[in-house]
Amino acid sequence: MPGVRSGSTSPELRRVQTVLPTASSKVASARAKLAERAKSPANSKAKGPDDQERRGKSGRGENDRLVPSARRRNSPPPLPVGLDTGRMRCSWITTNSDPLYVAFHDEEWAVPVHDDRTLFELLTLSQALAELTWPAILSKREEFREMFDGFNSASVSEFTEKKINLMRSNGSVLLSEQKIRAVVTNAKQMQKVVKEFGSFSNYCWSFVNHKPITNCFRYARQVPTKTPKAEAISRDLMRRGFQCVGPTTIYSFMQVTGIVNDHLSCCFRFKACSQHKASENNVRAESTLPDRKLSSPSSEDSDIREM
Template identity: 65%
Template sequence: MSGATKLQSATKQVHEPPRAILGPTGNRARVLEEARRKIEVLRKSQQKPKKPVEKMSQAAVKNNLSVDSTCSSDSSSSSSSGVSSSSGKNVKHYGIKKVEDVRNGREIKDVSSKKERPVKRCDWITPNSDPLYMSFHDEEWGVPVYDDRKLFELLVYSQALAELSWPAILHMRDIFWKLFDNFDPSSIAQFTEKKLLSLRFNGNLLLSEPKLRAVVENAKQMLKIQQEFGSFSNYCWRFVNQKPLRNGFRYARQVPVKTPKAELISKDLMQRGFRCVGPTAVYSFMQVAGFVNDHVQACFRYQECNVDVKKDFKPKSEETEIVTKALGNTCVSHD
């Protein structure tokens, strides 16, 4: 019995796995200690590139790169959630600061200030007006004109207002220039009937036939006025003593469609052979060419057009001065 027992105990000792050697606090304590040591090494290795990450994020913000792309590139270099979140906060902090600085810049402040204080214009210009029409009001309407070609162009437009509106005319301005040879009176005066009927836009006549014939006839009469007065400008400005009339109306509804002065000019033009130059068309011509300043007082252009008055306006010759002086005195006495 004792021999069999010894044999069984020997067999058990051979098949039993060897036990690990215990540390001072047991196997579990040694495993935890090794895990902490690995985590500490990992943290130290991840904390080393912290400064380059911040520099890269700052450089990215300076180069107007997106914050999200910088954060994704920074977090890809680390597998630890704690480190990636801290670096992400730094990047987002820089990004928000830069964006706020840009939004508080001088240029954006200037734009907002302009929106808070809109420019006051004449009542017939509204926020929904055609931008081209608005620019026309701000830059041309009411500015004194002394160039003969420009005056003739504005006279044609004033006649065309019976058929077209100002916005429509302004959008077709290049067509008018092309078909009327840049409003050269000497060229238009030579238009034949065939040439006249060829002045078409999109298959239709630019203006009605009576208006087109009036333009050609007025060009011929304008050449005669240039010979008599030196220029069409001299002739026109003598009616207002070389100085624009200032009405100073407060409201657009007070602006008339014609005046006694317009009736006087209309009568003189028709006596000289001009056509389609009724008092209403003539007064529109006076307004747009700056012979009268009909901007309302509250409009910012009212004072600016007064400043634009030409002060050194003089006739070109003594003969012209004598003739225009006589005509001017006659006109003033009738008004």
Template identity: 60%
Template structure:
């Protein structure tokens, strides 16, 4: 499943730190020489002021000539090579790079405040519902090879067009009762009249169109089982029976769809499936473990890899 796309506050707040064109105020730059661990890198007073305004801390000693704006905050080139590269650019680019790096560091450390001390993906917070946290910790990204469970996750991913994951997970047991544990063969034997009955519609909170798509998809899954032996074999063939192991550090790097999702979506549509857009399919791939999109800082990233190795 894909978390909602976040607009990086660093990108929204970018602004030039260079003086406006035509500014006649000129000051003679005073070079500040740093300690041995930062040898070869010198800053002007203007650069020091820019760094301080952007909250950059650089542990390095200054000579007595340092300006007051820099003396109150000892500098150190902690953020290493990326900081040095940024400083070689002009002031505007330096500011942009520093803000972006700070935002990325906050993103990567977003799970530090959980009571159990574990880091989690950025879309999970300590304030998330327990069922949502449990879904992330126990299911999301774990490879699934059971036809009923695969069909359940495909159907729930399709329901995201009308409901949130929070609503879906809170009513999950009701969904299982209404749709007979998501047994595609049992559902395919229902009629449109039964699947769209007021009782089912009221209980599931889904529209008639979405209910009919679940019925139609069950019919198509039944055909796939006859052709391939199982829905599991069919769907896992698209990834050569091995989940894709992503290496995303930040939530903004996680896509909402991929070329593989588009390929699967196209084949499903060709077979008569409904509500299987590339975005829906990629959410299904994430939840069913066809791709491991846990951030590398999340404790579940490695767990999902080891679980797949255990299955093999």
């Protein structure tokens, strides 16, 4: 370079060469510090739950780790558990359910019934669901029994117009006049069915080849309010003169009498009702009755369905 002797450096150039490395090193150092500060809050927040988790475990096994809050928020709510037994029940039974309703679920609902008087009672109570709820019906069950002579169909079939009017005038009447008259009519038609089939039980169970329909629903929203099988039974009952026996009423009747098992698969009663066998007396009684197959169950109803 002209004007500059080789081997010598001007004071100004030496100053620039000395200052520039120092400035660049300071900038790099500042950038590094800023980067560290930017990273440190995130790292501390990220490590916080882990540190708390490690402190909370205090020697517990790996399977006892705390569930992340996000996972807890997204997890489905636990199914209702009875406070008395700790058993898992269907989701429509809650910790606030009436004890009568809980007992009904645990002891009666979906248990196969073959006694004609009980079937007549449960058919009547299923018809009452159009006006009342199960808890309300169960709380007044004894009144229903007194009202309909213990659900003796032969006795109810002889109710006169005077008797019906007296029931209507009773201030504590549980059902509308239409439902009362339907119960009396159904009792009369039951007598005809018994003569034809040997028992009302034989008639009802003939629709499913005397074998309960076992569903395998996981959620309450999967349980239907009626099915093709219920519609078939409803049509045949109405053809025979029964009243207030629509498909929805009949499906409720099928559920409560164990003709269909709609306990959720997680419920402790599901397996018990699936394996429930008719009593030896019922088996012997039905073996002598005429086997009248009214309609063959479809594969949709007769097999176990898993939704």
